[in-house]
Amino acid sequence: MKKEEIFDITIVGAGPVGLYATYYAGLRDMKTKLIDALSYLGGQLTALYPEKFIYDVAGFPKILAKDLAENLIAQAMQYEPTVCLDEKIVKLEKIEEENIFKLTSEKGDIHLSKSVVLTLGIGAFVPRKLDIPDVQKLEGRGIHYIVKDKSIFKDKNILIVGGGDSAVDWALNLEDIAKNITLIHRRDVFKAHEDSLKKLFNSDVNVKTFYELKRVHGDEHIEGATIFDNRTGEETYLEVEHIILSLGFLANLEFIKEWGLEIDKNAIKVNSKMETNIPGVYAAGDIVNYPGKLKLISTGFGEAAIAVNNAKNYVDPTSKFSPGHSSDFVPKKIKSG
Ligand SMILES: Cc1cc2nc3c(=O)[nH]c(=O)nc-3n(C[C@H](O)[C@H](O)[C@H](O)COP(=O)(O)OP(=O)(O)OC[C@H]3O[C@@H](n4cnc5c(N)ncnc54)[C@H](O)[C@@H]3O)c2cc1C
Incomplete structure (x- = not known):
């Protein structure tokens, strides 16, 4: 040996x-x-x-x-x-x-x-994942768990899922370059820093509480997402090119x-x-x-x-x-x- x-x-x-x-x-x-x-x-x-x-x-x-x-x-x-x-x-x-x-x-x-x-x-x-059809298939093609390169989000419509620091910080960080950002969270209580939350609610980010991701759309790349209100079941279609799943690790x-x-x-x-x-x-x-x-x-x-x-x-x-x-x-x- x-x-x-x-x-x-x-x-x-x-x-x-x-x-x-x-x-x-x-x-x-x-x-x-x-x-x-x-x-x-x-x-x-x-x-x-x-x-x-x-x-x-x-x-x-x-x-x-x-x-x-x-x-x-x-x-x-x-x-x-x-x-x-x-x-x-x-x-x-x-x-x-x-x-x-x-x-x-x-x-x-x-x-x-x-x-x-x-x-x-x-x-x-190991990022926490969602058991939703096609999410895995489109990983790296519009589905992200972490952001490595901000520039790919330039002038794009983005959906961010999550209510922790990471989700909130990414919404704030990408606001200046993205075309539009929607952040959905399944509750109305966020686990993010107070100061970041204050900035989030004063920003142009479209924050939707009690909303969850239901389906993702697109063959080669993300083209849209269906989200739903978990109180009423009402569904909404969003045209987005990127979805960031900030659900923790x-x-x-x-x-x-x-x-x-x-x-x-x-x-x-x-x-x-x-x-x-x-x-x-x-x-x-x-x-x-x-x-x-x-x-x-x-x-x-x-x-x-x-x-x-x-x-x-x-x-x-x-x-x-x-x-x-x-x-x-x-x-x-x-x-x-
Ligand atoms: C989005 C986000 C924002 C944050 N912002 C802040 C902030 O503003 N301020 C702040 O103070 N903190 C912040 N944090 C937290 C901060 O990053 C962590 O506290 C810090 O990284 C911890 O450092 P560490 O060296 O202990 O562990 P880590 O950075 O987690 O590094 C651990 C390393 O160990 C390696 N490893 C694990 N297991 C093994 C193994 N079995 N064999 C070999 N290698 C192994 C991993 O690959 C990794 O490289 C943030 C975290 C996140 C996710």
Whole structure:
């Protein structure tokens, strides 16, 4: 069997939190590996809403998700970590006699590490779908679950289905380029930010509550949609070229239970050191739960720093827990700029 290299720390999940953890591990001079199931870095920022502005990351009055991802990647790559993409980890176990962790991917690749930080976010991204004829057939041909490229909506009629942040934000984000936007939601209670809702109801978006999608029309591409009032059953036909189904994502975290991790509210339970119930395995970001947890990028960054500094101390108990101030360091490998 090939002798696998042993890393000081392996970070599983290359979303914003995993990327920041990777930077921090480099800063702490740890031999670092970063793994992600996707073929690109950035997690939700890149996969789900690259073209949306984020307003609540410290130091940036506003920044496009894709630009934040790009900055995080540049920061994380300074210390030249080993990066493995298209590598979904399906098994985590401890080799007790060697005191190291063995991570196995779906493809059967093995990764060995003295410590592990799990930044799995919401797990693999599986959008919630609707069981309506032809929706699946027209996926990518007018049916969308995420918006990757705003420009395709220019001067088009769009139907958005959903009542969460994602649906409301997309309605507001596309308003300036779309010809017309209708947003339908099956209830009159939205799960979106108050400020976004205020903007939505002051916008030109045609908001229809108690409406649901019944049928989609079109052979090669979406041409229309039939929606219905779920109180009366009354149907309305809308001429639309695009339908965005913003119905949330299903998190499949079942496999984590098999890793022996303690789960709390469909997330990994951690203590104030971001330590899981398995010594040497830490977690941070959307995947964790603890009293007072907020699922935000800004809080995830702090959790990443705590997780990595504790992992450093676990791997090398003689090391200081506190990293000191980065402004006092002379970075070794940072290229110009
Ligand atoms: C539309 C939308 C708008 C948002 N707006 C904001 C905002 O304005 N402000 C804010 O703070 N937050 C916002 N969020 C939430 C924010 O994006 C998340 O809190 C953040 O992405 C969490 O980062 P993370 O690194 O923990 O996880 P993620 O970004 O989810 O990244 C996790 C990574 O782990 C990988 N992964 C999962 N399982 C495995 C596995 N088994 N093996 C290998 N890799 C794996 C995934 O592929 C993914 O790349 C928004 C979210 C959405 C959907």
